[in-house]
Amino acid sequence: MATRPSRGLHWGALFRVDPGRPAIGTGLRVAAAITVPLAIGLGAGHLTMGAAISLGALNVAMVDSGGPERTRVAVLSTATVVNAGVFALGIVAAHTLGLAVPLMFAVAFAGGLLTVYGRVASIVGFVTTVVYTLGLGFPPGQLTAPEALWLALVGGAWAMILALGLWPLRPYAAAQNAVAACYVAVGRMVAGACAPGTSAATTGRASRSARDALGTAHATLRATRFGRDGESAPGRILAALTESAGVLLEVSEGLAEDLIDRGRLGSTATLVREVGEHMGRSLRSVGSAVRAGGPSDLTSTEAAVSDLSEVVGKLRAEVSRGAGDATELAALRPVISSFRHLMNEAGEAAALAAGLHGGALGPSARRLVEPAGAVVDGTRRRGRADPWVVLTRNLTFDSVAFRHALRYATVTAIGVLLFLGLDLPKGYWVALTIAVILKPFAGITLQRTLLRIGGTILGALLAVAITASVRSDWGTVLVMVPLAIVGFSLQPFNYGLWVIFFTPLVILTTEVAHPGQWTLAGWRIADTLIGAALALAGSYLLWPESSRPTARRELVTAVTANRAYFCAVMRRYVWPGPTTEGLGGPHRAAALAADNVEADLQQLLGERPRGGDLVARYWRLVGSNRGVYGALTALESHLRTFTGRHRLPGLPELCHGLDAALGDLASALGADRPPAPLPALDAALAAVRDHLAEVELARAGERAAVPAGPGGRPADTDCTPLVEELRDESLVAVEAERLVRRVTAMHSALAGG
Incomplete structure (x- = not known):
């Protein structure tokens, strides 16, 4: 996969603001969290206590990243208690070098390792270290330590009141609107493509409009996720919704092509138009659900697709007897297949939209958005990963999170040893700088280092200017209001500008009660330079990683692991003796590889916030890889009820082609070359579809042939061989189709399509 050369880092990046609307609400909330306790403490004559409460509120406010209220309450409560405890622990340990250094190592290691549990946990770990x-x-x-404990608890409680009661946070609102627009655009395209008299030019314009909306959604979601150290549930759901919208658009474009020669549909053209209208309304309702919540209306579309399927089944029976129109049947087959694809994908999108607003995710939707570790050895624990299993799986040098946690803990502990051992004035800024800028990858650490150094120097000078010109404590508190508003409003768009405003904010908060301390601003700059040098040394000397080569290497590992998992699962379907025994190893390897490649995507977004061709391709590759993994977990779970007594024609050939495709994709990624043409997957997939359609038709005939039972209902025929075959093969066919779509998408992304 060819990559563009980096344009390098330059100091202009310190003042460059990426597109987007400033988070004014966040700035106002943080300003209130900091300045209100200071003002109360100043008025009551206990400014030191007010400063401690402000620090507690600031650190808890930094943890809040939005999401469902229940999750936010749990996260903020945990952060309040943990931060109060470690703040008191720091007060106690500051007097003893032998205690402060090992505790720093333990706190930083635990904080770094929390990244395995996702973005919110990683933020809690980072703030705890700070x-x-x-x-x-x-x-x-x-x-004293008890005073520090209860004051920090009060500060955290104040931040929670602001976050949950007075200033609700919606960091994903712009991304929700952009993703919702995709579904609306695709819905209009589907309805237009199915309407009589629609020209190819009109359909083409609708397709381009939908693709523009999809591109905007990708760009908005990239900007939303940029700068975040991990990924949250809303972010994963929105990413899955964006990928689903892409699949819907591709299927819709295929449907439009199938409907170009509308005259071949004959008498069913009206029914096709009605199904298209229902489908368009359903997709638009999914868009509304993404934007504002509420249910998606799929019921009428399901009924319309079912009616069309019944018509196709009757026509197939007539053609088999020599009485039907074979031309009409040939035209309808791809159309009904596309409608079924759209219906399945719309159902998953509706479930995702419900989960975005706090609803329950169904099993299929959970597979798309949960971290890969959510399923271990084929066992699902209430839809969530066993935290202990996730942790132990990452206690290895093969884990990016483990290597980063060890590096993070080692370098911060060295920083504490240095500043306490040498008694550096304001030496805690050494460890603070390391904690803020040291990242899992050398490239993003270098970028953060340069921005941190420049921002800290300018911020320290700004603090000197403020304290030299503002003589009253009340004036200092008032000046902190615009510092917080501007700094935290711009944080999502430029880290350097945030540091410029955050530095004087911390200086003034910690030392507003200690006049004259601002004269040590020069030491803060020196301590920052020392911490930056240690962070860079640790990043490049201790298990160095650069996200770009690592990203490709981890993606090769992920595709290779998925291929091994694919072979292990699918051989149970192709040969007799279905069993899940022996799948634990391939499953764990694929899960760990998926975790690592997701982490690499987040770091690549950090290194290249403006996106570009590399990020766009990598995004598609990682999303499709996640889809492959999700399909395989579903197939593994299905093995528990799979009888193995029925053979699905076309499945062996399809498995052989997918195995070859996955192998070539891994090889192409490793060799940085274009992939070879895909094997003939469509023909094998068509054989699977046709056989399943025949079984469905035979089952319909079986039900129709059974005499009515009591009450006029058909007698029970739920235990026939045809029923068993449908139960065996239906999910296999659906997931096989998903595998083909995802592998085709990976091939297209790698080939530059």
Whole structure:
């Protein structure tokens, strides 16, 4: 996969703001969280206590990243308690070098390893590390450990009141609107393509409009996710919804092509138009559900597709007797297949939209958005991963999270040893700088280092200017309001500008009660430079990683692991003796590889916030890889009820082709070359579809031939061989089709299509 050369880093990046609307609400909320306790403390004559409460509120406010209220309550409550504990621990440990250093290692290692549980947990881990260093650096003798504990708890509670009651956070609102627009555009395209008299030019314009909406959704979601150290549930759901919209658009374009020669449909053209209208309305309702919540209306579309399927089944029976129109049947087959694809994908999108607004995700939707570790050895625990299993799976040097946690802990501990051992003035800024800028990959660490150094120097000078010109404590508190509003409003768009405003904010908060401390601003700059040097040394010397080569290497590993998992699962369907025994190893390997490649995507977004061809391709590859993994977990679960007494024609050939395709994709990624043409997957997939259609038709005939039972209902025929065959083969056919779509999407992304 060819990549464009990096344009390098330059100091202009310090002031460059990426497109987007500033998060003014977040800035106002943080400003209130910090300044209100300071003002109360100042008025009550206990400014030190007010400063401790403000620090507690600031650190808890930084953890809030939006999402369902129940999740936010749990996260903010946990952060409040944990941060209060480590702040008090830092106050106690600051007096003993032998205690402060190992505790720093333990806190930082735990904080770094929390990235295995997703974005929210990674933020909690990062803020916990920062709070401990602030405890180490808090002016000695000002607070006892119990005082620090309860003051930080009060600050966290104040931040929770603001976040949950007064200032609800909606960081994904712009992304929701952009993704919703995709479904609306695709819905209009489907309805237009099925309407009589629609020209190819009109359909083409609708297709381009939908593709533009999809591109906007990708760009908006990239901007939303940029700068985040991990991924949250809303982010994963929106990413899955965007990928689903892409699949819907591709299927809709195929449907439009099948409907170009509308005259071949004969008497069913009206029914096709009605199904298209229902499908369009359903997709638009999914868009509304993504944007604002509420149910998606799929019922009428399901009935319309079912009616069309029944018509196709009758026509197939007539053609088999020599009485029907074979031309009409040939024209209808791809159309009904496309409608079924659209219906299945719309159902998954509707479930995802419900989950985005706090509803329950169905099993199929959960497979698309849960971290790969959510299914271990084929066992699903209430839809969530066993935390202990996820943790132990990552306690290996093969895990990106483990290597980063060990590096993070080692370098921060060295920073604490240095500043306490040498008694550096304001030396806690050494460890604070390391905690903020050290990232899993060398490239993003270098970028953060340069922005951190430049921002800290300018921010420290700004703090000097403020404290030199503002002589009253009340004036200092008032100046902190615009600093917080501007800094946190711009944080999603430029890390350097955020540091410029965040630095004086922390200086003024920690030392507003200690006049004269601002004269040590020069030491802060020196400590920042020392911390930056240690962070860079650790990044390049301790298990160095750069996200670009690592991204490709991890993706090769993920595709290879999925291929091995695919072979292990599918041989149970092709040969007798279905069993899940022996699938644990391939499953775990594929899960770990999927975790790592998702982490690499997040880091690549950080290194290339403006996106570009590399990020767009990698996004599609990672999303499709996740889809392959999800399909395989469904097929593994189905093995528990699969009898193995029925053979699905075309499946062996399809498995052989998919195996060859996955192998070539891994090879092409590793060799940085275009992939070879795909094997003939469509022919094998058509054989699977045709056989399943024949079984469905035979089952319909079986039900029709059974005399009516009591009450006029058909007698029970739920235990016949045809029923058993449908139960065996229906899910296999659906997931096989999904595998083909995902592998085709990976091939297209790698080939530059």
